[in-house]
Amino acid sequence: MSRTPAITALAREGIAHRVISFEAEGHAGDYGRAAAAALDQSPAQVFKTLMVELDDGRLAVAMVPVEGRLDLKAVARVFSVRKAKMAEPRKAERATGYVVGGISPLGQKRRLPSVIDASALDFDELYVSAGRRGLEVALSPDDLIATTAAKVATIATG
Template identity: 60%
Template structure:
């Protein structure tokens, strides 16, 4: 059981935990989860860590079929610039391994931001804190537990 699952259970929050087989060759863990579990990629959110220009780390959650708009994240966080945090800092701060970082149950409580598209969903899927393990819960519960602000953070590729 991961810290994310323990957190949900300690708050009696309804959730599902689903294991899936990992594609050893892939590094797109979120898209792998969506494919393996036959989920809409727009409802599966990846958890990313970014560093603001003042040095603070923040958590950003966006659908796995999109990329994080770092300018939008910086604006939401009240900073001028943001960049992706390095892997060691992300793992040290969260206590999770990259590819299995959950927005829940992290070692350090960090400011969190989630793409506003989550508000259109009945259920959202996020990492349970280990590669190959996914959590499903209500978006309102995810927002409440992470104290995340909702902002337009996702950038999608235009179809050719």
């Protein structure tokens, strides 16, 4: 298995983690749910990495369970702006160095402001993209929050 920037970053920082690969076919664009199914994990414990554009022009990272939807108004409040919208895929890929469906909150080209849904704290271990479709990394929510300098807030609905 090749190392991605996300896996390299975790190893460099000495963060305990597990890398899990799975067949990423048949996702119909919903990579997060495909990952949860392939890993036989609750969709509440597998987090998707979404890129948002704030109305001040900054890009930010929002991590929510794959079973939920991102509340853009809540994200805007977290970052003290009036509005947030989903970033265009090409802009997200350019900023992170990853392709959509494999964007990891870890090892991005540069550290972007990040927020994770508070439900992450309900688990001992979370799953997030390891930087490629079909590749996830399992780690503690505390380590994910620390290494991404993420704020913790309720940003998911449903």
